Amino acid sequence: MTTTERSGSQSVDVKLGGALVEYAPAGQTGSKHAINISDSTTVQQVLDQLGVPAEQPLMIILNDAMVARPDYQSTLLSDGDALALMPPIKAG
Numbered sequence: 394m395t396t397t398e399r400s401g402s403q404s405v406d407v408k409l410g411g412a413l414v415e416y417a418p419a420g421q422t423g424s425k426h427a428i429n430i431s432d433s434t435t436v437q438q439v440l441d442q443l444g445v446p447a448e449q450p451l452m453i454i455l456n457d458a459m460v461a462r463p464d465y466q467s468t469l470l471s472d473g474d475a476l477a478l479m480p481p482i483k484a485g
């Protein structure tokens with residue numbers, strides 16, 4: 394796991410699934426990253442920080458619970474949260 398910015402601050406563990414690894418923090422590779430956050434960071438702010446476009450189809454899971462797209466702006470993150478960004482599941 395890699396860490397962005399400086400250590401000692403609050404962070405969330407972000408897992409990028411499938412093709413979403415292209416949104417890894419700048420200069421980093423792989424699917425697992427620790428992202429530094431402030432007290433009032435939302436899911437949407439992390440998506441913005443990673444450069445995930447608003448039209449990108451994805452599922453977001455926060456600590457084993459799905460976050461609906463309308464809730465991205467209002468869902469606050471806490472130190473140590475686990476945030477997974479996954480491509481949508483397709484059945485066929």
